[in-house]
Amino acid sequence: MSTETTGEGDDRRQSFWAWGWADRLPTDEERRELKSRIEGMLGFPERPLLDLPTLDDVTLAPPRVEPPADLSCAATTDKRDRVTHTYGSAYRDLVRGFHGQFDDAPDVVAYPECESDVQAVLDWAAGANVAVVPYGGGTSVVGGVECDGTGYAGVCSLDMRRMDDVPEVDEHSRAARIEGGATGPEIQDQLADHGLQLRHYPQSYEFSTFGGWVATRAGGHFATRYTHIDDFVESVRAVTPAGTLETRRLPASGAGPDPNRFLLGSEGAFGVITEGWARVQPRPPYRAKATVRFDDYWDAVAACREVVQARLTPANCRLLDSNEAMLNEVAFDGSSVLLLGFESTDSLPPIEADLDRAVDIAESHGGRVSEGPTTEDRTTDADESGTGDDGASGTGDDDEDVDGEDGDSGEWRDSFVEAPYMFNSLVSMGVLVDTFETAVTWDQFPALHDAIQETVTDAMEEECGAGFLSCRFTHSYEDGPAPYYTLLAPADVGRELEQWRTIKQAASDTLMDYGATITHHHAVGRVHRDHYHEEVPEHYLDALRSMKRTLDPEDIMNPGALL
Template sequence: MTDDRQLSFWAWGYEDKLPDDDERRELAARIEGMLGFPERPVMEYPTLDDIDIPDSRIDVPEELAEFVTTDRRARASHTYGKGYRDLVRGFHGDFSKAPDIVAMPRDESDVEAVIEWATADGVAVVPFGGGTSVVAGIECDGDGYAGVCSLDMREMDAVLEVDDHSRSAKIQAGATGPEIQDQLREYGLQLRHYPQSYEFSTFGGWVATRAGGHFATRYTHIDDFVESVRAVTPAGTLETRRLPASGAGPDPNRFLLGSEGAFGVITEGWTRVQPRPPHRARATMYFDDYWDAVEATRDIVQARLYPANCRLLDSNEAMLNELAFDGSHLLVLGFESTDHPVDDDLERAMALAEAHGGTCPEGPTIEDRSADNGESDTDRSDSSEGSWRDSFIEAPYMFNSLVSMGVLVDTFETAVTWEKFPDLHEALQENVVGAMEDECGAGFLSCRFTHVYEDGPAPYYTLLAPAEVGRELEQWNVIKQAASDTLMEYGATITHHHAVGRVHREHYHEEVPDGYLDALRSMKRTLDPDGIMNPGVLL
């Protein structure tokens, strides 16, 4: 079910969606005017002929030849994820860490065959879903190994079984968001999990990285949907029992959720699904004062209204997404139900926001799609919420352009208690913007809440700075370190939903107890005794 359009070998998304020179010049002028950056160059995109990619160190095994390749484009496309460091290296043609071979298994027996061969020959195996990691989760130089095999799961993309009575489905690991929705549509069901990478990321990738999704409250991570997981490891196949819940000891699913391929390859899993919600209500609240907006958000989530959407955009984020240019902070609210109207819940949330000075100039929008069974997958509209969602999904394409014009652009996310958030936020403003100004001469930082909990928010920061071409990674390292160190200092998590990978490994080890890391190492030795599975992530 793979899309016939060609994905870029270095950038986010499809090649035919890369902005052209005129569009990039327009964006450069907008960035220069909006953020006061110095004039930015508009550099040529790389071609496949431009890149530096080493010869493969290993030959394709005869027994795997039907689904394994050393094709140049395939190896380049599987070298990096889609973080800033990845885009910069790809843009400048550095593919020195390309995998030696790329395997695209058609079924679980192919996965087993790859792992058996790799174990015998000392080859590192890197599971690959949509390739959208921003924490170097799929980047492996293979030091100490005979070579590196990128194990691309996207041929295994089927919804294998649907239990509509229990509202759950068994899904193969390589199915992308749109592929899952397309296959569930005939049952009138869907998996309402919409990470920003939804178009390209896969079910197995979501499970392996504990991805955050559509719901801002209650069902915030893929964890909240998973019933059971099946994975192939060098020590054999693991499959957890499909259950709605269990109190029988530590949850075995937890060793695979967030494991990032360090123990084995997730091949399929059962997950909770639901009918498409025909009842929806939404509104965008405007605030003059940011901390009033923060308190309104806290009141709403602690009232246990459980909005599906409860995203607070500070004025910089609102401006960056071209939603407000007057300094307003926007709280985007949305409720949905498969069973009943949610007007009252929205009305109560708006009242709580209004008590903190919020206004709703556009007014609320109430929808009842019972007649068409809520057939629309997502809420597209001309409202601020609809405009923000469009901008949210398309934003990574803008990152491609910004990298090509010497703009340092990255994101980081976290979660922290409400009590600690003000001090953390102020420290990040000082330390991260300060690091950008020191390294790049200027800097811009915006914040939005992607998810909110009764005890604290999950703030997501976007940073932009004028980079010096040729020194981008050096500058990025300093700025990233300032952000990560600040998160640790103020008791926040190093990552709320971007996973650990290799980028966050140092600070992840600060966050969790040493004894827990020892337990993970023990699990690694048990399931992967030769250490071939995605070496370098987590541990």
């Protein structure tokens, strides 16, 4: 067992190798139960139960550089700090961490508390030829926070999480100024005093930060309308090696190319996002939901498409194929499941009508309602602070806030929240587990989906002897879905990354071949960089490179990410 120990409250620590809190690492009993379930449900050969690692097992090379004594913020070369800032939270990161492979650990970790601290670190780094990697919650799944430091005197991980305030709220315009290091729960707690929320809930909500969301164009979990952090951002402020860059706070503008777009999705390659203004809203007390099951997957796809093209804008329109429904213990009868949820700050009748219409559409495509329709009015709840279930859970999943606690949607929500923790257990028993997501037009989706099923399944069987692939729609647009695939395969311990690379390459190449995007909301980082360069015009990449030369003339900002 792991010897990671933590205290409570402010002393609680994240695991040095795994997703999430160290005190939530799986017990041997939990791992045995999951092992039995995976072997039985998926038919995998018997999996080993490997001992969980300890920090004592990790050997680090000494830091190549030391932070200057006169640096204005805290900076350290402590072993644990360096180890915990080496990787993000992808499968390949967990595997390397599990096996104690931290060869690319940063040399220095700095903790700025204000913009002048950030500028001081960048000034020192530019003069000392030190690469700087902005670090939020460490939840990247595309190699966004790792840097091998080749060609540099050292690498500094710039941890922004001490810049975690919401210093200003404009209740009249429903907007808030948020510092880049504030996590989802910290933002909600501070907005609660104003009866408002930033209703953006990525799966990493508990740990990821506002600046990280902006830098990666993070997707939330509203199926329509508010799908990305882009939909909330009014303006952005960043500190770059060339100086501070701040966009004007506006509800909208037609004045030339949008300057926010140079920072949204910039992934730390141009500078460090220190704050921004974001649209906020009150807690919606009115909810309506239903669950519909389909015997035929393509009937469910057709129903989902018609619902969004009817412009009903459901907050939740999540389609689970039969494998996804089974994996998450929502349905075991081979049916595909469509979870529908609507919400309103005004009243129930409009969303009741929208839900009824969505159900009618689903039934016209062969769907059968298994739960609901049900409605909820929370205007009389004791909790009028505006935090609702989001703040109480610490997860902020919109399924909880929209769909309530029980039934298929509740089962899905619980599985969704726990999924990253399950990855920790799966890695420890030699199960290759990963996800990839994309977006494509409705007319191209059938061909893409069939090709993904064939190429990825074939790659898993060739590399691992078996494999399991499931799909869900995380978001649905009028012109196409955002399918999200989960794959599991029995890995050979010691060869996990080699097997993963082959399977990942098959998936990524197929997305490119069928005109889909390499990423809908997981960002580019280093993992998706080459395929991203295939996706966008070369002259556009030249423009981005020119922007980088202007803002980062010494090329110290997160080298290798995005560009």
